[in-house]
Amino acid sequence: MKGRSTADPAVRVHGLQKSYGKLRVLRGVDFDVSRGSIFALLGSNGSGKTTIVNILATLLKADAGTAAVNGFDVAAEPVRVRESFSLTGQFAAVDEILTGRENLVLVARLRHLKDPGAVAEDLLDRFSLTEAGAKKVATYSGGMRRRLDIAMSLIGNPAVIFLDEPTTGLDPEGRIEVWQTVRRLAGSGTTVLLTTQYLEEAEQLADRIAILHRGRIIANGTLAELKRLLPPAKVEYVEKQPTLEDIFLAIIDGDGDEATARATKEQR
Numbered sequence: 001m002k003g004r005s006t007a008d009p010a011v012r013v014h015g016l017q018k019s020y021g022k023l024r025v026l027r028g029v030d031f032d033v034s035r036g037s038i039f040a041l042l043g044s045n046g047s048g049k050t051t052i053v054n055i056l057a058t059l060l061k062a063d064a065g066t067a068a069v070n071g072f073d074v075a076a077e078p079v080r081v082r083e084s085f086s087l088t089g090q091f092a093a094v095d096e097i098l099t100g101r102e103n104l105v106l107v108a109r110l111r112h113l114k115d116p117g118a119v120a121e122d123l124l125d126r127f128s129l130t131e132a133g134a135k136k137v138a139t140y141s142g143g144m145r146r147r148l149d150i151a152m153s154l155i156g157n158p159a160v161i162f163l164d165e166p167t168t169g170l171d172p173e174g175r176i177e178v179w180q181t182v183r184r185l186a187g188s189g190t191t192v193l194l195t196t197q198y199l200e201e202a203e204q205l206a207d208r209i210a211i212l213h214r215g216r217i218i219a220n221g222t223l224a225e226l227k228r229l230l231p232p233a234k235v236e237y238v239e240k241q242p243t244l245e246d247i248f249l250a251i252i253d254g255d256g257d258e259a260t261a262r263a264t265k266e267q268r
Helices: 047-056 076-083 099-111 116-128 142-153 172-187 199-205 225-227 244-252 256-267
Strands: 011-020 023-033 037-041 065-069 085-088 160-164 191-196 208-213 216-221
Touching: 011 047, 011 116, 023 047, 023 065, 023 208, 023 216, 037 172, 037 199, 047 065, 047 160, 047 191, 099 116, 099 142, 099 199, 116 142, 142 160, 142 172, 172 191, 172 199, 172 244, 191 199, 208 225
Parallel strands: 037 191, 037 208, 085 160, 160 191
Antiparallel strands: 011 023, 011 065, 208 216
16 A cells, blocks of 8 residues: 655654553654665563554554654554554464465455455465465464464555564574565565564664664664674684584585484494
């Protein structure tokens, strides 16, 4: 859906405040998200990330400040805002009894789209789920469920997608699958606002990163800009040992059998 002006940011937040009783969760938050970019809100649990997403999604009302999605004011034009975005929460909202294809067809029908079957087939192909499309979601891995969940969010071609900690609970394989999916989304022109508590996730994905701490944005910039906030790095030569994640991914990738054989031989 088109917004007021393509020159405007896809998401604009200014002076956002929110309290629950005496607990001040947001203390004046400001940031813009450029269209077609990946913007990461990085912060620990309880920093206010999900509260911001819920306000942008019209699920909560801010106590003060303004917010706009796709050029529409969240408080004044909530219906137009809801037409402009999709939200994927921390846990995949898929029906395990249905197949992947049936999940997609169901959402397409709810959105009154023409030819729901064709919509489902296109998304299964885009998210590398064609072979699994006829299988019940109960048989899917965590990464496959999350990819299906994101695919369902894209039905209707929203201008903006909110991903609230999308890799929570996923194994390394599933996390990388989701990262690849998010990159493809931005590559196709979708604006992605991502919340995460994982530093590596923000580093891998985001065009810009905003660090949220105690209800305030304390830093906002590209990775290169944020690195310049620290003193220049010292050059040292060290022997880099592989991490357990490196080992895990190497073993389960194409050379898994050979790597396992070598490890077994060395133990004898």
